[in-house]
Amino acid sequence: xxxxxxxxxxxxxxxxxxxxxxxxxxxxxxxxxxxxxxxxxxxxxxxxxxxxxxxxxxxxxxxxxxxxxxxxxxxxxxxxxxxxxxxxxxxxxxxxxxxxxxxxxxxxxxxxxxxxxxxxxxxxxxxxxxxxxxxxxxxxxxxxxxxxxxxxxxxxxxxxxxxxxxxxxxxxxxxxxxxxxxxxxxxxxxxxxxxxxxxxxxxxxxxxxxxxx
Numbered sequence: 001x002x003x004x005x006x007x008x009x010x011x012x013x014x015x016x017x018x019x020x021x022x023x024x025x026x027x028x029x030x031x032x033x034x035x036x037x038x039x040x041x042x043x044x045x046x047x048x049x050x051x052x053x054x055x056x057x058x059x060x061x062x063x064x065x066x067x068x069x070x071x072x073x074x075x076x077x078x079x080x081x082x083x084x085x086x087x088x089x090x091x092x093x094x095x096x097x098x099x100x101x102x103x104x105x106x107x108x109x110x111x112x113x114x115x116x117x118x119x120x121x122x123x124x125x126x127x128x129x130x131x132x133x134x135x136x137x138x139x140x141x142x143x144x145x146x147x148x149x150x151x152x153x154x155x156x157x158x159x160x161x162x163x164x165x166x167x168x169x170x171x172x173x174x175x176x177x178x179x180x181x182x183x184x185x186x187x188x189x190x191x192x193x194x195x196x197x198x199x200x201x202x203x204x205x206x207x208x209x210x211x212x213x
Contacts, residue, residue, distance in 0.1 A: 010201035040096035043163035063190030158186035175210035
């Protein structure tokens with residue numbers, strides 16, 4: 001089965017270590033809420049604002065999730081220390097998109113997917129099926145791996161902070177953007193496919209991708 005999706009808007013942000021010039025203070029004016037945000041949540045808020053998505057269904061994915069919170073928990077266990085309630089709360093995979101839903105008062109369906117290197121592929125497939133209902137869907141992914149001592153285990157990923165957002169809807173038009181199945185980029189393989197789509201997005205024309213289900 002094939003489903004074609006029109007990319008209505010797309011954006012991506014990547015950095016070797018930390019993405020700069022985030023507008024978190026502007027986008028999240030309440031300081032109490034802003035201080036609770038994880039790094040991934042801040043990236044997600046920024047990306048969603050850039051694609052102009054306010055309310056609707058979201059399919060979000062991350063292979064590694066909230067790595068900093070998870071690392072803090074493991075470090076506390078290793079050193080026989082008390083686990084931070086904040087780290088425990090923020091360690092789940094849907095933390096970033098949950099904070100987004102609270103900020104936007106979005107009460108629509110939000111799915112979180114984690115499937116290792118195939119995370120982007122699964123996001124696209126699930127998003128395509130969901131889009132058959134006819135509404136606009138937000139496909140969203142992030143990886144935030146800039147944590148202490150990451151260099152001891154990371155030997156292949158050049159960009160430690162990454163976020164990508166695609167606002168899509170189903171279409172009968174023919175695909176004009178190719179989706180690469182092999183990762184020849186410097187981005188995490190888990191979301192490189194979506195980043196490549198965002199890189200090829202042209203706001204001056206109709207952008208359509210074909211999803212094989």
